[in-house]
Amino acid sequence: MEGECRASQARSWGLPAGGAGRDSPGGDAPLPGSISSSALLQTEVLDLDEDEDDLEVFSKDASLMDMNSFSPLMPTSPLSMINQVKFEDEPDLKDLFITVDEPESHVTTIETFITYRIITKTSRGEFDSSEFEVRRRYQDFLWLKEKLEEAHPTLIIPPLPEKFIVKGMVERFNDDFIETRRKALHKFLNRIADHPTLTFNEDFKIFLTAEAWEFSSHKKQGPGLLSRMGQSVRAVALSMKGVKSRPEEFMEMNNFIEIFSHKINLIDKISQRIYKEEREYLDEMKEYGPIHILWSASEEDLADTLKSVASCIDECCKATEKRMSGLSEALLPVVHEYVLYSEMLMAVMKRRDQIQAELDSKVEALTSKKADTDLLTEEIGKLEDKVECANNALKADWDRWRQNMQNDIKSAFTNMAEENILYYEQCLATWESFLTSQTDLHLEEASEDKL
């Protein structure tokens, strides 16, 4: 008789131990064995040059879409609409509406890249018009982010989706990747729009409104790549100093950021893993149902029951698909954005420390009386202002970020719970109706026997 002794490899469901925190109630997590995080997450980072961010090889024909048609403001999905509403600090006063859509491939002799259409609608006076439509590529978003960071080093700039591709796909840019990126870019711009300070940034305005040629000439201004690199080398050295004299509240903040970053990364991995497991479960279930149909072909009395079971399993498959899509819309992007946010926070912390360090080194120079004391005192005065500004900006933005994070996380997980409840309710209904039909049949047959 054929059979299967599956000596399948031991699979672990656990994560590496560690991390501070309260003890979990009810004993330890029942997870056999432990594996290194590399086993849990297979990451393949493809190194790309800076300019190759949006190069791609299409798997299907990409036809140029009609750029002239103006389509009304459309949210990408009902869920993102809800998220947009949650962004707002004061919903009644939102006067800048941005959408990112219509990814399109452009082929030139040198390269191939993707642009996204950005539609802006506004009632603000400083804008020349009330509606704008432009096309931007990933590089342009990067430029914008860097300009914002330059202008506001200690504000928490929203994160951009990754440059590199994780989880080595066969085709470097497939439809899923583009769609995920598009949604993230949409969120990026909207977060900026909702930020009380960043929303009025000049570069932001130009990004949203400038025509292609205007925009590229604007980009060429400002500090070049080399000077930026030079700055960062010096900055690293300085930031070391800044850490030592960090005020108490920023020590706390840094502590939070470190732990938060660790946890949110784990949650990201866990959530991705759940999605993967659900997909594999779905694949097996899709094979499971039809076997009952096959069986029903050789049975008489059992045929109906078997067919019903098959259709129940089918319904559960549909429910699983729905659950998965809910997960990938409501939970995964949010968690992943906060992974990127945690990286951003660490960078902000560093920049704050650098500014502090600049001041401290000048103060040190003053005490050792090595240079011109008058000049130094003047410089120190300016730097003290700078530090105070930076710290206040960060403090205010920190509170705002914490609040947003709480709301976003809360709603993401509430949605996840909701999706699961819905899933189980659907499956329950299916199986209960099967049961009723079988017991009704029973009663029918029993009463027939009595006749």
Added chain:
Amino acid sequence: MNFLHMTESNFSLKKIEISVSEAEKRTGRNAMNMQETYTAYLIETRSVEHSDGQSVLTDSLWRRYSEFELLRNYLLVYYPHIVVPPLPEKRAEFVWHKLSADNMDPDFVERRRIGLENFLLRLASHPILCRDKIFYLFLTQEGNWKETVNETGFQLKADSRLKALNATFRVKNPDKRFIELKHYSDELQSVISHLLRVRARVADRLYGVYKVHGNYGRVFSEWSAIEKEMGDGLQSAGHHMDVYASSIDDILEDEEHYADQLKEYLFYAEALRAVCRKHELMQYDLEMAAQDLASKKQQCEELATGTVRTFSLKGMTTKLFGQETPEQREARIKMLEEQIKEGEQQLKSKNLEGREFVKNAWADIERFKEQKNHDLKEALISYAVMQISMCKKGIQVWTNAKECFSKM
């Protein structure tokens, strides 16, 4: 537990209950005087007096799996027209990764205990098998039972596999119903195997989904330490994630019982085929006997009339060594006539046997069909009940988790 009336003259009109109540690891020496470890099962028989309904333990003894096998092999030989209930599997098959393939694994032993009990209950509730003496002794006579069985000489009576295979290929006119039955049993075996294989994979995947959620528990707990407002919500939600993750163990254990119910019918397919094989063997035997008779009659006729149409050794030798005398021919005709008479009687009795076999076998097959339809339907319904329970648990856990999340 099952109730049964035993109306054999040996047994009084009592109800008896049979249970395989315990399993125990033993070590001993085997036939080759080597140390071996095996599991022994305690079989308890209780009789229930009519009047007060109290059950009294009448017999209790220990048997190991190989003795069950011996019993079944005996029954197969002596009741070839019966669809003999199958034993639970010897080795764990259709395992998914969490399940052990080890025969000594306590979960496997437990499921086997239940399977062996089920086997005995099937025997006890079978109208014919329940009266078998050897079965009765199996339940009541611990020592010497093996010798008793072997003394019946059943192994010698068993049809050789080769003979059976030969018959299957060469039989010309088996009863159509048996051909259909064989076909059905092949399909049943194939489809249930497939189902069990995929079910095991589904179970594996489901286990994964649940268990990964358990990781949320630990991370939420750690995260809650740095949060002021969110902390409590995270912490308690994490607890529910742990509950969710651990709930899969019971769920899949229940499902394993469902799988065992299907497995029984997987093995029943082989029992059906055994009955078909016996029919083919008997039918072939009958056809051979008829053929033999026909050829003898032919020979007789030729000798009587002098025409030689068929080849015969005698004819050959006659040609070679000369004609036989009329007396010799007379003798041969007489011998053939006797053989023909014997043959006709044998054919008649074989025919009768064959018809009896078909009648009895078909009666048991009908009984089996009803049992199968009833049992499998119940099994499918119980599967639905399990799914419903799983869904209800899921709804509860996620509702609790949702509440915690919304309080963050």
